[in-house]
Amino acid sequence: MSDQSVDITIIGGGIAGLWTLARLVRDGYQAVLLEADSLGCVQTGASQGIIHGGTKYALTGKLTHSAQSIGQMPQRWKACLQGQGEVDLSRVAKLSDHQYLWSNNSLASRLTGFFASKVMSSRMQHLKPADYMPPFNRQDFQGEVYQLDEPVLDIKTVLEAIRTQYADRILQLRVKTIRKNTGGKYCIEDDKGRAELCTGTLILTAGAGNETLLNTLGMDKPKMQRRPLLMPMLKASESVLPRLYAHCLGASALPKMTITSHALGKGQMVWYLGGEIAEQGVGRSDKEQIRAAKKELHKLMPWMDFSACEWSVLAIDRAEPEMPDGSRPAEPAVFTQDNIITAWPVKLAMTPLMTDKILDQLKQRGIPDNGQQINILGKPARTSELPWEKTQKWLT
Ligand SMILES: Cc1cc2nc3c(=O)[nH]c(=O)nc-3n(C[C@H](O)[C@H](O)[C@H](O)COP(=O)(O)OP(=O)(O)OC[C@H]3O[C@@H](n4cnc5c(N)ncnc54)[C@H](O)[C@@H]3O)c2cc1C
Numbered sequence: 470m471s472d473q474s475v476d477i478t479i480i481g482g483g484i485a486g487l488w489t490l491a492r493l494v495r496d497g498y499q500a501v502l503l504e505a506d507s508l509g510c511v512q513t514g515a516s517q518g519i520i521h522g523g524t525k526y527a528l529t530g531k532l533t534h535s536a537q538s539i540g541q542m543p544q545r546w547k548a549c550l551q552g553q554g555e556v557d558l559s560r561v562a563k564l565s566d567h568q569y570l571w572s573n574n575s576l577a578s579r580l581t582g583f584f585a586s587k588v589m590s591s592r593m594q595h596l597k598p599a600d601y602m603p604p605f606n607r608q609d610f611q612g613e614v615y616q617l618d619e620p621v622l623d624i625k626t627v628l629e630a631i632r633t634q635y636a637d638r639i640l641q642l643r644v645k646t647i648r649k650n651t652g653g654k655y656c657i658e659d660d661k662g663r664a665e666l667c668t669g670t671l672i673l674t675a676g677a678g679n680e681t682l683l684n685t686l687g688m689d690k691p692k693m694q695r696r697p698l699l700m701p702m703l704k705a706s707e708s709v710l711p712r713l714y715a716h717c718l719g720a721s722a723l724p725k726m727t728i729t730s731h732a733l734g735k736g737q738m739v740w741y742l743g744g745e746i747a748e749q750g751v752g753r754s755d756k757e758q759i760r761a762a763k764k765e766l767h768k769l770m771p772w773m774d775f776s777a778c779e780w781s782v783l784a785i786d787r788a789e790p791e792m793p794d795g796s797r798p799a800e801p802a803v804f805t806q807d808n809i810i811t812a813w814p815v816k817l818a819m820t821p822l823m824t825d826k827i828l829d830q831l832k833q834r835g836i837p838d839n840g841q842q843i844n845i846l847g848k849p850a851r852t853s854e855l856p857w858e859k860t861q862k863w864l865t
Pocket of ligand 1: 506511514645678816817819
């Protein structure tokens with residue numbers, strides 16, 4: 470790939486980089502994407518695939534800023550899934566059309582009042598017990614279930630759908646250093662110090678890798694924060710673990726547990742656990758976290774038998790722009806300095822918003838969208854396996 474030149478180079482092949490590439494090419498920009506390993510191999514592949522519309526963040530009882538900015542996202546993604554949006558996702562598999570919220574009995578009355586309020590009533594439906602799905606469709610479940618109009622996607626098919634459309638522009642290359650040459654272009658070097666590609670504009674969508682890339686350019690801003698998670702996973706046959714995409718509501722805005730289900734083949738199902746259990750698990754050993762998850766699941770679903778399950782955990786950081794109090798940013802972040810754009814979507818669901826901001830920046834800076842063809846040679850990138858497919862060690 471040496472000594473090649475391109476207008477725009479995107480570094481990082483998670484959802485942020487792939488979505489940006491798709492929008493740029495569609496708008497006539499000459500762009501390529503470089504991915505260090507495999508597409509989606511860090512946060513995107515590890516995500517739960519939920520296209521939030523902000524309901525989760527409105528659980529304090531009023532629409533927060535977060536809930537408002539994310540509110541339009543399910544519609545934008547749905548247009549893409551129907552092949553009518555900004556990125557063609559018509560070949561993507563939906564795991565579920567809806568996600569659900571459930572509460573145990575003690576919370577039900579408080580929540581009923583809240584959900585009946587004007588703030589939320591247009592966004593969710595209070596299900597009648599006759600419509601409850603497994604594992605809630607039984608007499609000994611005394612709580613409430615709400616259905617949200619927010620889909621859950623099979624992330625591997627999202628990555629694969631974009632990869633196949635733009636395969637000639639998606640290359641596997643770990644960017645080690647970036648230097649500015651005398652002509653003002655950014656020259657990208659691989660981990661052996663070979664100059665591979667020179668570019669006029671750089672878009673950094675490398676997640677946690679943005680920090681290192683900025684450092685190689687001698688920049689210490691924008692600053693980044695990492696918010697770690699320790700995500701438990703349990704697997705068993707689908708008769709033990711039914712398909713479920715649901716948040717269990719606790720007393721705070723953060724769900725006590727967010728469960729998504731992922732088929733492993735041969736009738737095996739994985740439940741992947743996010744929310745409070747994953748946040749509070751940071752600092753625990755794997756075994757301690759598995760013990761805590763077992764205890765919590767038993768408390769939340771005392772009628773279920775998890776004794777046949779095998780367990781594992783995934784330690785992973787969320788990479789985001791730095792916030793003064795270390796909290797989750799409400800919106801995607803896009804920073805521009807010279808001809809370098811650094812971006813974090815903050816949530817998978819908010820990637821379209823992030824890309825709007827990037828396109829605004831390119832237009833404002835007069836970067837040409839002259840529809841040039843591209844002929845960049847290099848090793849094509851493949852799509853990553855998902856965490857439960859990669860996990861070798863499962864404990865009982
Ligand atoms: C456990 C978990 C669950 C989540 N669940 C959800 C959810 O259900 N819904 C939701 O909306 N959001 C969710 N999120 C958030 C969401 O996953 C992230 O906001 C989003 O995936 C970030 O995408 P990204 O492309 O910025 O980063 P990443 O997916 O981390 O991609 C960055 C890419 O850059 C590459 N890279 C790094 N350095 C270099 C380099 N030097 N050269 C070349 N390439 C490089 C990496 O290999 C990687 O592929 C979740 C996050 C986590 C961690």
